[in-house]
Amino acid sequence: RAIKHVKESIFTSEGGVRRGVPKVLVVLTDGRSQDDVNKVSKEMQMEGYIIFAIGFADADYGELVNIASKPSDRHVFFVDDLDAVKKIEEQLITFVCEAATATCPSVLMSGNTMAGFRMMDMFGLVEKEYSNVEGVSLEPGSFNSFPCYRLHKDALVSQPTKYLHPEGLPSDYTxxxxxxxxxxxxxxxxxxxxxxxxxxxxxxxVILDNGGKTLTFFNYDYTGDFQTVTFDGPDIKKMFYGSFHKVSSLVLPLDHPWPLV
Incomplete structure (x- = not known):
């Protein structure tokens, strides 16, 4: 119940939570939970929380692993007693500070916590908020795990960059x-x-040209020069016909000058 209480009563806008700022939780326990902490911990990780778990005395290591973010060797600590926390203090502080000052929040992907976020969530394209976004409607039954939304011709989904990229874009991203x-x-x-x-x-x-059947990435480099690359191969042209398609654009630093799609 303690973790659920923190989520519902502490990590709130009234409690000082701000969009675009990493949410980090450190859990200390000396025993086994009497309720289902796995569910609420997983929910929090899916929402971008970074959770560290410290166990001592009669704590269950397996439960600590379930509570904490992944990888476990960075987010789970076990000591003999509370006094022994000093032995891990320096490493714990380093990991927590890195998480709290990261330029990008965290997201749970394929069982591991990594830097990133779900843009749909940040733009309000979630079941509880999408009705407030003009030009958007829910497409029921598209996927079992994730809702799908239709963007109508009048849709313009936008957010201030201070909420999404408060420190600017990193040198490489996907x-x-x-x-x-x-x-x-x-x-x-x-x-x-x-x-x-x-x-x-x-x-x-990223620009999609339905008429020309091309996908274009553009940006300005660190000198201010405009860069653009257009993809128009057979795999790109498949995107314009009927089915759902997944496209990943990987942007790399100067020694890899072009994005990959």
């Missing part, structure tokens, strides 16, 4: 899209994702 183009999708090029400056001028983005 953006993944899962989408399906419908028959009435406009033929004109449009942005699947882009970042604008304060004058609404595009700085970086």
């Amino acid at each position: 953006i993944t899209f899962l989408f399906r183009l419908l028959p009435d999708t406009p033929q004109e090029p449009f942005a699947l994702w882009e970042i604008l400056n304060k004058d609404n001028e595009p700085l970086v983005g």
Whole structure:
């Protein structure tokens, strides 16, 4: 119940939680939980919380592993007693500070906690919030695990970058899209994702051209020069016909000058 209480009563906007700021929780226990901590811990990790678990005395190591983020060797600690916490203090502080000051929040993917976030969540495309987003409707029954949303012609889904990238984009990153183009999708090029400056001028983005059947990535490099690369191969052209498609754009530093799709 303690973990659930922290989630519902401490990690709130009234308690000082801010969007774009990592949420880090350190759990200490000397015994086994009397309720299902696995469920609430997994929910919190799915929502981007970073959880460290410290056990001592009669704590159950397996339960600590279930509570904590992954990998376990970075987020789970076990000591003989509370006084022995000093033995792990330096390492724990280092790991917690790294998590709390990360330029990117964390996300649970394939059983491991990694830097990243679900853009749909950050843009309000979740079941409890999507009705507040203009030009968006829910497509029921598309997937068993994840809801799917239809973006209508008047849709403009946006958020201030201070909520998503408060420290700016890292030197390398990956953006993944899962989408399906419908028959009435406009033929004109449009942005699947882009970042604008304060004058609404595009700085970086991914452009889909339904008419030309191409995918384009663009950005400005560190010198201010405009860079762009267009993908138009057979695999790209498949995206424009009917089915759902998953596209990942990997952006690498200067020694890897072009993104990979």
